[in-house]
Amino acid sequence: xxxxxxxxxxxxxxxxxxxxxxxxxxxxxxxxxxxxxxxxxxxxxxxxxxxxxxxxxxxxxxxxxxxxxxxxxxxxxxxxxxxxxxxxxxxxxxxxxxxxxxxxxxxxxxxxxxxxxxxxxxxxxxxxxxxxxxxxxxxxxxxxxxxxxxxxxxxxxxxxxxxxxxxxxxxxxxxxxxxxxxxxxxxxxxxxxxxxxxxxxxxxxxxxxxxxxxxxxxxxxxxxxxxxxxxxxxxxxxxxxx
Numbered sequence: 001x002x003x004x005x006x007x008x009x010x011x012x013x014x015x016x017x018x019x020x021x022x023x024x025x026x027x028x029x030x031x032x033x034x035x036x037x038x039x040x041x042x043x044x045x046x047x048x049x050x051x052x053x054x055x056x057x058x059x060x061x062x063x064x065x066x067x068x069x070x071x072x073x074x075x076x077x078x079x080x081x082x083x084x085x086x087x088x089x090x091x092x093x094x095x096x097x098x099x100x101x102x103x104x105x106x107x108x109x110x111x112x113x114x115x116x117x118x119x120x121x122x123x124x125x126x127x128x129x130x131x132x133x134x135x136x137x138x139x140x141x142x143x144x145x146x147x148x149x150x151x152x153x154x155x156x157x158x159x160x161x162x163x164x165x166x167x168x169x170x171x172x173x174x175x176x177x178x179x180x181x182x183x184x185x186x187x188x189x190x191x192x193x194x195x196x197x198x199x200x201x202x203x204x205x206x207x208x209x210x211x212x213x214x215x216x217x218x219x220x221x222x223x224x225x226x227x228x229x230x231x232x233x234x235x236x237x238x239x240x241x242x
Contacts, residue, residue, distance in 0.1 A: 068102045070212040077155060077184060077223075078106050083231060084153055084182050085114045096147075096176050098156035098169065099137070100186070101126055117151075119143060119172070121159075137165060140172040151176050158187040161219065166194050170201050182231075185224045186211050198224050207232060 069077070081103075085093045093114040097104040104118040108130060119135035120126045133143050137159065141148075154177055158169050166187060173183060185204060189195055198204055204224035211221040225232075 068214045069100070070214040072210070073212050074102055074106050076209060077103055077186075078110075080184065080227070080231060081107060081114075081153055081155065082111065084227070085111055088113070088152065090152075093153060094151045094178075095153045096151040096155075098135070098154065098172055098176070099159055100155055100157040101129070103155055104129060114153075117147070119176075135172075137168045137172065140168045141175050143176075147176055149176070149178055151181055152178055153182045155184045156186070158185075161188045161190065161194070163194060163197070166197065170198065173202060183224075183226050186221060187224070189220045189222045195222075195224075202226070 081095060085095070091113055093111075095107065095111075095114050095116045096119065097107075097116065098119045099121075101118055101120050101122070104116055107114070107116045115131065117131040117133055118126055118129050119133050121134070121136055123134055126132045133147065135143055154173055156169055156173055158166050169185070169187075173185065177183065183202060183204060185198060185202065187194070187198060189206070195206070199206070202224070204226050207223045207225055209223045211223055213221070
């Protein structure tokens with residue numbers, strides 16, 4: 001058994017998804033940074049309403065380490081997925097989005113032959129999506145056997161820049177993907193050992209695509225993929241006027 005598959009059986013930790021995810025995002029900081037229980041309870045229960053048309057109504061939640069892609073990045077990745085989907089002869093292409101709800105949100109209802117699933121921790125926000133699957137990266141294989149080896153295309157992002165988190169996302173991808181799955185994995189390039197880990201375990205190569213974030217996240221980012229050269233070309237994407 002992979003030692004990273006083992007979890008700490010802390011009942012309260014796993015019963016409270018908001019507290020769980022905040023704790024995971026703070027694993028390298030002092031526990032005194034945790035928000036008070038009443039604030040956690042408020043965050044977990046507060047309804048979030050949004051529409052597909054208004055990005056402002058789909059806000060980032062930093063307690064879940066959410067940093068949305070900027071518009072050019074969303075267009076780049078979703079257009080790549082559409083290109084790849086068209087290359088399949090099958091009627092329905094299975095597409096999985098791991099920890100990247102903005103990609104799922106922008107793909108939904110726009111594919112002629114594709115079914116898009118979202119795996120994410122933020123149930124309050126994401127349960128309104130079709131084909132949403134609650135997902136905790138700390139338990140990377142517990143989304144159900146129905147999803148094992150299911151996906152033709154996977155796009156994933158890592159919520160945190162730690163070895164443990166990136167390793168768990170890699171395990172998730174390995175669990176969900178078909179043998180010939182097309183993978184796009186976006187993560188930081190700050191730490192060379194982590195980059196090497198992604199490249200070796202998933203057999204991906206770093207692209208020169210520009211991956212940006214709307215909220216101003218400054219960490220250097222890249223997309224790693226196993227796409228063939230025909231899909232690597234970046235078509236010009238106009239930056240929306242402000």
